[in-house]
Amino acid sequence: MGLLDFLCWRIATLLLLFPIGQECLSVHIANEEPLYIIPGSTLVLRAHIESGSPEEVSAVTWEREPESGAPEGRAALAACPGGSPQLPVQCASNRANVRASVQQQASVLHVSGYAAADAGVYAVTVTGKAGKSSTARCIVREYAEAVHHVSVSINVSHSSLVCGEAWGTEPQFSWLHERDAVTGNVGRVSPDGATLVVTKVPICGHFTCVVSNKLGYSSATYTAAPCETDSISGSTVAIVCLVVLQILAGGLAFLLWRRYQKRNRGDRLRENMDENI
Template structure:
């Protein structure tokens, strides 16, 4: 956000200065100010926005490329003019550069230079990197605070998800940090805690194993056993009372003689 504000202020000042000097001013900026990440085999598309004044027109557009850790600058495309190879095309009067079948060697810094009919030149740069899969996920624990930290090696745009005993972490188990990398455990620190890191290319995971949650399991088993014993005891008591009631009823019936009904 701060970079966008600085870029906007710089553009406004540049326009004002140019208008005072010559009545014309060439301004341009990339539609995406952040570094661009491209998946291997996909297409890289760079687009620059041109802000032309009345009567101003573009005479030439040049796209240059410098690989990471290299001082050599190569011209990728010119408009009007040529392109470096069959994978490269330019559209929209040179304001859009497209490279098909992107591979890691295409990563680096791309510079677009625009020249107007008065010979004024303006340049802007865009950083391009390969979109990488997540790798080497690990979980570290802070025992004193019962906090787990998830780390990932170099994946692009990683997202973090926590599981406890293969189920999603609930508020009863713990609280996840805003960026998802940390889990603050609020219940007993036991069982298996798994951190799953994912992005567009897949996912990877790491697990921290604490002491088994035996106490909870034992307590649950004890409750079940006690409940069964209580149910058995009540059933036996009801059966005994029923038998006693039936015995007493039969005994009263036998005490009444048949001839007493005829009196």
């Protein structure tokens, strides 16, 4: 066997190892983190389908199951046909508040009138014509709790203030110093917003932590010693005002004295003229 025949035989053998028409199929949901929904609103989940060509997709299904993973709580929500539709294709569902569609390598699920029973793990499964499937999941929870019991504590050794909140859903933290937003001159806020590292020396004034979410907000304030800069500026203003008043009083007194001197000089001149006559 010649070298050329040997190489051709090896290449043919390698080509036989790769299956013809293998699908490249995957799906993912935009919301990777747990998604919180306010009761009564509409849950919207969008799944992006990646495939070699849209025609490879034969079916798309949506399901929901409890976070515990109990199989008895699993429920089918919608079943969608595949293909390459130019217009949205509506999916079949036996639930009045569920609506789903497929269009241009994407599937969208709507659950209207969201309630506590709709919480759980939502799964979308895409199946190809060759039988290969891909599944993406998203945890959905009820947005039920406003923020409660906000508190601020100080860590003296680390020159930091820590904001605590009891059980609010998705709390967002922000900081104020003397009613103004905290800047780099005052301190640095941690990535989660709950901790303020104070760079202002010494720590003084009022530090307020505001915790909010979609249902409301609450706040707490840590009060340190009054800032000296405020007292100094107040004293400076008082001193300047006193000096200005003294200057004005002195100037007015000088003008009155000059006027009095001129009047007395005129009277003396008239008296001298009368005596000479």
